[in-house]
Amino acid sequence: MARRAAEPRWLELRLPSLPENVGVARVAVAAFAAQLPFTLSELEEIKVAVSEAVTNAVVHGYGHGQGVVTVRAGHDGHRLWVEVADSGRGIADIEQARQPAFSTDPERMGMGFAFMEAFMDQVDVESVPGAGTVVRLYKRPRPQEGTRLPDEPAAAAGPADPGEGLRDPAASHREAAAGRSEGTGRAGPAASR
Numbered sequence: 001m002a003r004r005a006a007e008p009r010w011l012e013l014r015l016p017s018l019p020e021n022v023g024v025a026r027v028a029v030a031a032f033a034a035q036l037p038f039t040l041s042e043l044e045e046i047k048v049a050v051s052e053a054v055t056n057a058v059v060h061g062y063g064h065g066q067g068v069v070t071v072r073a074g075h076d077g078h079r080l081w082v083e084v085a086d087s088g089r090g091i092a093d094i095e096q097a098r099q100p101a102f103s104t105d106p107e108r109m110g111m112g113f114a115f116m117e118a119f120m121d122q123v124d125v126e127s128v129p130g131a132g133t134v135v136r137l138y139k140r141p142r143p144q145e146g147t148r149l150p151d152e153p154a155a156a157a158g159p160a161d162p163g164e165g166l167r168d169p170a171a172s173h174r175e176a177a178a179g180r181s182e183g184t185g186r187a188g189p190a191a192s193r
């Protein structure tokens with residue numbers, strides 16, 4: 001049993017670039033991620049981040065045209081990684097694209113990368129104009145109140161962090177993201193696109 005737990009786990013999906021496949025990807029990755037001890041809130045965060053990355057592939061990578069979006073995920077028992085890749089038009093200036101409120105589409109909010117950053121521990125973007133984009137997302141389950149990682153010091157950590165386990169710093173982001181969490185839909189005027 002112990003040996004099985006140490007084996008790497010992974011998932012790979014190849015999806016036609018269609019808005020309805022955003023939901024397929026988010027549900028599949030969330031089900032996969034549930035192999036790690038993520039809370040429901042964390043699984044929701046992962047869903048939003050995956051939705052944003054896949055939506056970007058569909059909307060920007062392929063400009064709503066035909067293409068394949070590849071979604072891979074894996075974990076080593078401790079940390080989840082998710083990769084969303086397209087072979088679309090690519091990003092000319094990645095740093096600029098990652099700025100909150102930057103969008104090349106005036107009708108969009110430019111918040112996709114900001115949500116990915118807020119909800120995941122690490123976001124890496126590689127892109128080649130004319131060739132495609134790969135977004136990699138990483139997240140570890142947050143230690144919950146009353147649990148401790150084996151190599152963590154005992155509770156004497158004391159007042160340095162009194163609210164650990166009680167705060168939910170992502171809650172306000174999640175509320176903001178709530179209207180964005182299905183498909184390529186958007187709260188507000190963009191929702192009908």
Ligand SMILES: Nc1ncnc2c1ncn2[C@@H]1O[C@H](COP(=O)(O)OP(=O)(O)OP(=O)(O)O)[C@@H](O)[C@H]1O
Pocket residue numbers: 052056057060061062086088089090091097098102103104105108109110111112113114133
């Ligand atoms: N896969 C991709 N292929 C090509 N360009 C991309 C891709 N992902 C993001 N971009 C570029 O990065 C910009 C910022 O992306 P981001 O998701 O932050 O905002 P948005 O998609 O424009 O708006 P929103 O996500 O709020 O609808 C996009 O406007 C687009 O120009």
Ligand SMILES: [Mg+2]
Pocket residue numbers: 052055056111112113
């Ligand atoms: Mg986006």
